[in-house]
Amino acid sequence: MLFRRLFFDKISSIWMVASLATILLMPLIIGIGLYIKAMPLFENTSVLKLVFSSEWAPSKGAFGFWPFISGSLYVTAISFVFAAPVCLFAGIYLTQYASKRLVAIMHPVIDILAGLPSVIYGVWGVLIVVPFISDYAAPFFNTSSSGYSIFAGGLVLAIMCVPYMLNMLIEVFKTVPAGMKEASLSLGATFWESIKHVVIKKSFAGIISAYGLGIAKAFGETIAVMMVVGNQMLNSPNPFHAGYPLPALIANNYGEMMSIPMYDSALMFAALILLVIILAINLVFRYFIYKTQKQ
């Protein structure tokens, strides 16, 4: 009986360690897998040239990823401009001002927003954002646009990132000790002044981290962006023109990638770029968050 229990304990422990190790090694395995697949690409051109060259002609074997990387950066930047202030203020309201009842309502709202599949955001973008841009926003700025544009991608992305960033911001604001705010209030500061000078100051590193992680999330988002961004290479800085972010490039061309030599390597390299950038951002800012939580 005892033997059986100990035997089971042993087996179960081994299984637990093995599965945990597998999960933790996953990014490494993925990275290596993508790297091996992308290797033929490095034989002719250096990595730097691949990343910063703008010449994209797969049939001629020229793979310059800069148009796609810059497209991604552009969309991400626009989404950040919209999402960041909303998240900051909503986070402040929910942790400092809001009644318990509102918080209880907001939790499922944030969860559902975070849980909606990206394809749903894409459909919504096609139905609302795209016509809005072609009919109102673009004429307002004296340009014409089909609506399928960088700007549309940024807007849809912004909404998708809000629940993600907001959840982290709420966690960050919660770690500020109430005593500190009370001390500031008792010195005669108004509520908003205490928030501005104590809460925001104290959680500054956390706010930056939450923003960083939101940016990483936006950078890798695929389907929703791809549905509204137009998928043509960026040729002007006008945000009402179509763009072509990196994830959309991968998703759009998988069908043809076997017919052109090196194309599959190029797409796997694109995936590798995404993985490296996003993992790096995540590791850096998560580290900040852990630091602040420890304090």
Next chain:
Amino acid sequence: MNRRKIIEEYIFKALSAFAAYSLIAILCFIILIIFIKGFGALNLDMIIKTPKGGFYYGGEGGVLNAIVGSLYIAFGATLIAVIIGMPAALYINVHLIKQKRTQNTIRYFLDALWGIPSIVYGAFGFTAMLLLGMNSSLIAGILTVALLVTPIMVRTFDEVLSTIPKGLHEASLALGSTKSEMAYRVLFKQGFSGFITAILLSFGRGIGDAASVLFTAGYTDLIPVNLDEPAATLPLAIFFQLGSPIPEVRERAFASATILTVIILIISLVARYLAKRYSKSNIK
């Protein structure tokens, strides 16, 4: 001076309130638009029939193939995530309970894993699939989505397990249980609400994710019977139908989107209900 302070206070409070309430408005706006557009095109045929001839030109049929395919993939991926992720989460909270540093390092890496976008998993799944000589199939889709949802599974379950008071560990060890008995009989039960949440969260992600199955699961009008057959998925059905120039087909994309939204909402509601219900009997 004081007047300025009061005005500032007032403005920023209003601004914050506006930001918070606007989220509710946005959620309602999105769901309302999807439902208004979708329910017009939704009929019973959409849910209970597979595509018939000429479906993609506005002919008869429905998206049952995609609904079933998505459910299969989400179910399979969640099952794998449970087999790998549940023991991993228990290990962090049982065997490593004394090593706070290791625990935190592992959580740190798991959180970073959570951030990897699904298109990267999709690309990797595709590479691995070619390497193993497989075709796009149900099993390839399941495995790829499993990669995606396992970190979510572990972290969500772990989040609840980590709140369990240490006294419970000590009590069960004092009664002579082995570590794995403590894990499965005490901690698993105590953290059951977290387990349910983790399962439903993974399931929801599995149903809704498009980028990871785009390369790996393929697309077909038939309902897959074997693991090596390709499978249609609901997000891809929406995506492909929306890309069609024919208005009837686009209408169907909206109907499919409504189906997907309803499924996700149901999962979310069930998760909340069950989590509440099962955490009631916990030892505080």
